[in-house]
Amino acid sequence: MRRQVLRQPALSQHLLRPLTWVAGGFSTIALSTIALSATAGTNDFLQSSSVGAAGIDALRLHAPPYNLIGRKIAIGQVEIGRPGQFGVDKAVTQNQAVPLTRVFFRDAPARINTNVDSHAQHVASIMIGAVKGLRGVAPGARLYSSAAGTPKRYGQPEECLSAQYIAEQNGGDVRAINFSFGEALRQDPRPNPLLDGNALLTQCIDWSTRIHNVLYVVAGNQGKGGISIPTDNFNGINVAFTTRLEGIFRKLDFANLGDASGSGAAIAGIETNVGARRAIGLVAPGNDVSLVALNGNLTTSSGTSFAAPHVTATVALLQEYGDRQLRVSCKQPGCSLPWTLDARRAQVMKAVLLNSADKIQDAGDGLALGMSRTILDKNNRSWVESDAYRDRSLPLNTQMGVGQLNAFRAYQQFSAGQYSPETTVPAIGWDYRTVGVTVQGEGMKAKNVEAEAPLFQDYVLEKPLQKGSYVSATLVWHRLVELVDKNNNGEFDLEESFRDRGLNTLTLYLMRADDNDIKQSLWSSISDVDSVQHLFHPVPSTGRYKIRVQFHRQVNNPIQPYALAWWTVPTR
Template sequence: MKQKILCLTAINLISFTFPVNALNESLSETGIDVLRLQQAPYNLQGRKISIGQVEIGRPKKFALDKLNPLHKKLPIARLFYRNEPAQPNTNIDNHAMMVASIMISNHKGLRGIAPSAKLYSGAVGSLKSAGQPEECLTTQNIALQNSGNVRAINLSFGESLARDDRETPQLDGNALLTQCLDWSARVHNVVYVVAGNQGRGGIPIPTDNYNGITTAYSMRKDGFFSKVDFANLSLSPMGIGKALIRQEINVGARRSVTLLAPGNKINVYNVDGIVEQVTGSSFAAPHITGSIALLLEAGNNFLQQNPTSWTKDYQNHEVIKAILLNSADKLKDNGDGNLLGMTRNVFTQNNKTWLESDAYLNPEIPLDMQMGTGHLNTMRAYKQLKSGQYNYKEKVSNIGWNYSKIEIKDSHDYMIQKPLKANSYISITLTWDRLVELNDQNNNQEYDIGENFINKGLNNLDLELISNNNGEKIICSSVSKVDSVEHIFCPISETGEYKIRVKFTNQVHQGIQSYGLAWQSQVGL
């Protein structure tokens, strides 16, 4: 059986034909590897998990809008226009529908990542009457749904610097919408997933957030989604748009992109129930948001099965972010486990690998400019989560995660119980929040239009891998002064005992800092 696909280009309507069984390619092992997680023995569908979406418009919902019968059972919980219930057949947007289908489509011909998750979607409305205040209000409203239990929110839209009312707009983390996301991530415990800017003079705000995940998108290479697409921002923008594109990269040394996900020629349902093929970071972001729903369902299952050894710490946004970034693919494992079971080689636009990146070579740079920590692999993230939580006060497994709090000038040492294997690699990721507070003029603990936010800054945490062979020796470190992520991908030169050290190096605001940590390594014989 074959399905006809329509794809709109700049000036042409192009018709493609694909076998139906190829429609879920980005969800397969050549993409993010979630199809296996949807099947036995995992059976993950996003059950009892609520996720969110904020767009200019909104998708359609049965019993509210006129819609194609194919969308009748789409698991949309509620729809909103800003912070009010959506009105029938208003603010409907094809883009929002296509993004939603990647996350929650439950049609057997083209299933989404989390077809049983509940989606709350908010429409900002026409940009003629809306700006960052209305966008923040809409975002907050979604975060408050389901009694405040919406754990991931997808933003496949953004704001132009040209519309920012600051005197000198730039990507410094201080636009109102960016501060809104960083405040909400902490207050509402939400992982915000933001579509990365594509360098066309477009929508860079809030790609300069600290506390969420900003994604670039990948294209196919050698049969896998494994290469940064050419439409993403590159390290050295060239051509007539060079000055404009430079404005749309974070100021200073802080990197924007944290993770890579499929976004080139992705098959989605539009509002009319027709399958279209689309490209862009807008369609990479929902791959991550949908994956978070599966991880949270898995965490709920693990907690129910192991109530004495599991806590709800896996639900913290810092932990989910650390797990996703730490489990990302960089270099293909040849079967011996030395590269931690990674499934593909990931390439930048100019065909360079992680081993050639400044993020690998410079301890002050935790993220590659183009790929972040690598390519999303939801199966590896599942295994990272399943490994369980380990406290720094006791010896830990070679793979695990933790959520903890650290005081200024203190350090937490995670002693790995078994010797690590020579000629293998270890991956470690540390995440924490920038502190943004609401200037709450009416003391209702919610953002209201006319209010603003206060940037309290970013405490500085550092990350080290230390060898205990013949005394302590720092083998690798990640010591960025500007990022809210530290990441180590480090070769183990000799079999022996090692420990991971988290350090609270410099206090900028509060003297106690929460953090998420994830690690994976290969033990020796």
């Protein structure tokens, strides 16, 4: 069977001519046929776009005083095809609307006029589009794109090879890679394949995240008819998509796949992830979003394919800011808090993006952390009406993960800086550190690794928290996947495979500052199947609090690195 790509049916056949096409809940409209009203200026149109205030609010970061457009930050794209590059492909000879840095075919330079694909062009335009009146999220970023092609057999090895090659570009300094495509589970060559994290491409992503220090952002299609591999990854972020409600992107689109709640029809491991682990980490605008076609015209389309690049490119904005801070912090040998090279870690980016997501609209008093809107699922329920809010073992909402991407709030979360648990910490911040467990060697006495990494880390907030305010905290770490490197060259080669060494379990607690027993915690996130813990909980009374990260269960190494982001409201 032919591999499926996340695109609208028949879109590629009719992309270059004006159309209005509606089927299956999707709508595709060529904007080149629509004139803006005389009273609506370009700026108004931009603000109402998925990149503007109605969407992820990234345009605010483009303007002073922030001036963030992703300058010098490398991001990547892997798909079956690739976008067109000016000067290389005839399809884009008349425009430079999507200024790519390099294009490839798998692990080699792209062939002229070959593998150029409208879907890949659309996705790239969301990230770095430079059309007047329609800017991408990070128009100053360096985008490297690879076409994996369509091999006669299943394509996961070639797709892994392409991802690895992109991760090695820019001197090995690529901060995020976008996957707006996937493999159908029925094409996986394993006997009785399941969404258990062990498809070759899924393992490849989790391996590459750790080895190349790059955050993979994956279009989150699961369910019957979905493109489910590699959405069962642990170390990346899977993205679902929202549609406008009263002009604002804030409601889960009915076309999202992978929500089995209430239907009872999904078969665990085939239409959803094995066990209790949920797939979606974030949502982002994806219905009727503005895109740039190969000929430079504007068009619109819908799907998770177009939600994911909003997240990928936001990483470029944050990393431009981080590198700006590092140039100051690292003038002397070594770097000092609050800005160290940990700011470039994939785990930190993941924690920051998740923890800053919108859930419920703030009433104007700051108690809901200044969130800009309430995100609703398909049944018009908010995050705080879901089981993820009530159940400590469920860090993610089945439809919306932790909420919707907000680029400006992500900037606020990230710009607060890194803080160590060795001292009290401010109301907002992040950290990268390790926890460890006692190890027992064969024929040896138990050895405590606490000198290198304690069993838990306590982040004591320096100021009392306001009663009725929310605490948001997100903990992320990596599943350990290793390459079975037959030729010992340190790289994945076709016909090679990976070894899953499993997932250590870390847990997250909100506690009173003076308490030390986790049984006294006010709230916690204690999933034993996820590589993410997330809590969003109101403060019961004004007072001093702390956030604890604890090593709960060892499966592989006795020392586990992690990233933590937190956002609280100090008393007035």
